[in-house]
Each structure stands twice: as C-alpha cells, then as structure tokens.
Amino acid sequence: MRYFTPCLFSLSLFLVACADESSTPPVPGETQVTGEDVKQKIGEAADTAKEFTKQKRDEYSKQLDQQLEGLDGKIAELETKGAKLKDDAKVEWNKKLEDLKSKRGKLSEKLKEFNESSADAWEGLKKDLDIAWGNLKEAYDKTAKEVKE
Template sequence: MGKKEAYEQKLEAQLKEWKIDIDKMKAKADKADAQARLEYYKKIEELRTKQEAAQKKLTELKAAGEDAWEDLKAGIDLAWGSLGEAVKSARSRFK
C-alpha cells in the first residue's frame, strides 16, 4: 500500500468516527428541551457542513494522481483540522 492509499484510509476512518459522534449529538439534541434543541441543531448543521466539505476533499484526493495528491494534502489537512476541532468543541458542549 502506498502513502496515498494509507492517507485515504486514515481520513476515511476519521470521517466515519466523526459521523458517529455527530449522530450521537443529534440523538442527544432530539431529547433536549426546545431552547437547547435549537442551539444543538444549529451546531450540528455547522458540523454537517464541515463534514460535507471534508468528504468533498477526500473525493478530490481519491481522484488525484499519485503525483498530484501531495499538492492537495495541505488543504485536506486544514479541512480535517477544522472539522476535528468543531467536533471536539461540540462534543464537550453536548455533555
């Protein structure tokens, strides 16, 4: 397995983990009172938007050739970092 494939697998696994976290937050939000639910849903929508952007970056990576994927790595790392921080922040807020 090459570096690109290993990197793709790592990103896919992290994206799946974050999806599970977001789904858990949604389940908690569904049980919250009306005011908290609105706040939670807003945060979840932000997370889903970041998740979609990260998924798009992963799709771009998969389509990139062996030579070009390194050029995409910086943008992907930025998107992953942004989503990771947002999930971490939301996770602590939903406790």
C-alpha cells in the same frame, strides 16, 4: 629544456584523457553499461517512485476514511443527545449540528477530489485535507463539550 619535460608530460596526460574509450576492448568479466541501460533504469526508478507515491496517497485516504467513519458515529451520538433538548436550546443545537455536518460534507468532497487526483498532485491536496480535518475535529470537540455542560 627545463619546461620541456613537464609540458611533454602534460600533453601525454591530455592525450590519454581525450582518447576514444569506445575503441578499448571490454575488460573480461566486467559488463559494459550502455545509454539504453541507463534510460531503462531511470524509467524503472521513475515508475517505482510513482507507485510508491500512489501507495502513500491510498494509505492516507484509507486512514482518513476510517477517521471519518469514527466521527460519523460520534456525530450520531451527539444527535441523539441533542434530541432531548427543548425550545431555544434545541434550535441552537440544531444549528451547531448542521454546521458540523456541513464541515463533514466539505471534507468528504475534498477527499473525493484527493482520491481522483494524480499521484503527483496529492501532496498539496493532503495539506488541504489535514487543515479541513483539523477544523472538523475542532468543531466536533467544541460541540461535544457543550453537550457535556
């Protein structure tokens, strides 16, 4: 008898927990959520996440495009300054300028690949673009410093 009451109480809790809730009538004023509702909301959330990711990719691409346009103007200025050089200095200068333009071209190719990528793949490509931009900026800064000297 000593264990009978706790066992009976545990059994009743078990039966209540296992009861088929679909047979219970809905509570007035409370909306029932179905599996279809959950699927729809998950689909909407996934679509929203994809759109957000696409927007971030497009913003990054636009920002990098603007930076490249600014750098193109600066490279043109360097070209003008380098045109005044003579002999060996001019040959060396042209090599550096061509290297700078080559890096700029490679970055443009990476940006094109980035723009054509899926929204899911852009994070990895963004890292590559950040590295390429850093290398190009460093090459420009080094070349611009040599012009001043």
